[in-house]
Amino acid sequence: MADPSTTTLITTTAAGIGLTTLFPGIDGNALIGAFAGATLVAISSKNLPVLQRLAYMAISLTIGYLAAPEVINNTPLKQSGVAAFVASAAAIALTLHGIELIKTIELPAWLRKGGGHD
Structure with a gap:
């Protein structure tokens, strides 16, 4: 089970992501899929310190969202949310x-010697 600080942070982040999907130009499906994958990464990294898990979550969320179109183009997946989840969880x-x-x-x-020739 996740510790309380991680759970609170994930809940707050989820609310922020939910509000972000209301802005035009943002793919809400991809954002929610990337968040789900990033949350999975953060929760499954139980033996890491909280700050490192949060860093993993932020990196995973960003890469998942940005990689979703590439995953769609190179796999049979057609939904941006699922593609972002896969990219985020694997990143x-x-x-x-x-x-x-x-x-x-x-x-x-x-x-190894710095490029010098003997």
Whole structure:
């Protein structure tokens, strides 16, 4: 179960997102889908500090909303809300996995030494 501060923040953010969908030019379905995916990420990250979970939530919400059109164009999904949810829920996991893969890359010796040639 989420701690009270996270639950309060998520509730407040949900209310703000609900009001934001009233503005023209904003895809309300994508915004709500991205929020749902970001909330899932924040709640499922139980072993992380609250500030880190909030950062993950903000990043996931932003990427989910922005990536929804790309997900629609490259998958069979046609609803922006579902596409944003998928993008939002996957954003943090895929990025962290990519960072770990980058850390394992063995760089050539000349590159590790700062570009100097021996």
